[in-house]
Amino acid sequence: MTEKRWVRRPEGSNWGDFGPDDQIGRMNLLTPERRLRAIREITHGETFTLSLPLDHPGGNTLFEYRKEPRFFYEKRGPAHNYNFRLSNVCGCFSDVVSDDAVLLYTQYSTQWDGLSHVGQLFDADGDGMVEKVYYNGYRGGIDIVGPDDASEGQGAKALGIENLAVSGVQGRGVLVDLDARYGRERAIVGYEDLMRVLEEQRSGVETGDFLCLYTGFADLILEMGKQPDKELLSSSCAVLDGRDERLLNWITDSGVAAICADNFAVEAYPAKPGPGDTYPGLPLHNHCLFKLGVHLGELWYFADLARWLRGHDRWTFLLTAPPLRLPGAVGSPATPIATV
Incomplete structure (x- = not known):
């Protein structure tokens, strides 16, 4: 990889027009x-x-790799933190609280x-070799890191x-x-x-x-x-x-x-x-x-x-x-x- 993210930009693209580090x-x-x-x-x-x-x-x-939301509820003592009555030593609290979590694609x-x-497979370095590249030359495996790229620190950097x-x-x-x-x-x-x-x-x-x-x-x-x-x-x-x-x-x-x-x-x-x-x-x-x-x-x-x-x-x-x-x-x- 070159010091710059790219030396060639795709035909018809606007890479760099909003600045070398643009992300929007x-x-x-x-x-x-x-x-x-x-x-x-x-x-x-x-x-x-x-x-x-x-x-x-x-x-x-519709798309097998995306699944509908699933809800989860944390335990709070012997019960779940849902319709849970707050209490204190004197038992005078009357509040009832509910929390939830969701797995959301x-x-x-x-x-x-x-x-x-x-992104695309594209020769952004101009060396005849294609790389996994996204908008403005950001790289798959370096800037956009998945579980097959690294064991930790995953996600779109x-x-x-x-x-x-x-x-x-x-x-x-x-x-x-x-x-x-x-x-x-x-x-x-x-x-x-x-x-x-x-x-x-x-x-x-x-x-x-x-x-x-x-x-x-x-x-x-x-x-x-x-x-x-x-x-x-x-x-x-x-x-x-x-x-x-x-x-x-x-x-x-x-x-x-x-x-x-x-x-x-x-x-x-x-x-x-x-x-x-x-x-x-x-x-x-x-x-x-x-x-x-x-x-x-x-x-x-x-x-x-x-x-x-x-x-x-x-x-x-x-x-x-x-x-x-x-x-x-x-x-x-x-x-x-x-x-x-």
Whole structure:
């Protein structure tokens, strides 16, 4: 490895543009002026929760390596510290207390992908050898350390989700109502399709905006009552076409700070085969997380907000969506709030 983290950056990336040690990517575009612009979107003072219940989708059929939350309760003397009556020598305390703990997969339900979530095999040193590399040249096994890399000190030493948390995740959201056009039909949405919907809505996207995609996928999950039908879900609702170069170029040029969708991966997965012998299996994740530092939100819930926005013939709102400030995590649950 060279003294610098990289001497080559991927084609089309912005590595180094926000500084050699940047860890928040395009969240840097959320300036105070742009936040003030977003606050001016509020005209009614109504709020909408954009999170699924965090025990959804239910089970692990949607993605076998992520499991629903499990609760635990600590013992306190002979009983558990739940519905536990406090007492003292005189027995005069009347308080009853409850504590709990939870085993929570950070990307099981409504979530943020951290920039340490998806990297690539890439020759960042320019020596003809590929390495495991993440946004801005941070390295797998050095900066992002897993249990197969070391016996202790694991986690994202760089690009952890806590960096997103402290960046101030608040700005203008722009909802794209793909559900109104495609309904539950499976649709692979490319650049022209997305532009058509934006034109029909008479809405645009500006630098620093959060692009929010309503497809109806999360609504379908809720209807399944924690018994997800993987085959039906994989053949329903709109997803972005991560292989569409025009779409990827538009994401670059638009200046969006993040992309948030109500579906499983924002993009079609598995994607269509790519060019050459090796290529990213998640091309939009590669473009956003690895190259540009554009965070991705997945499995958000937009139905109530979309209904209100349709009724008021507008598509913009104030979005407040911090992740957990959990050092070393590569993703995080979220409970985003839209204010209109």
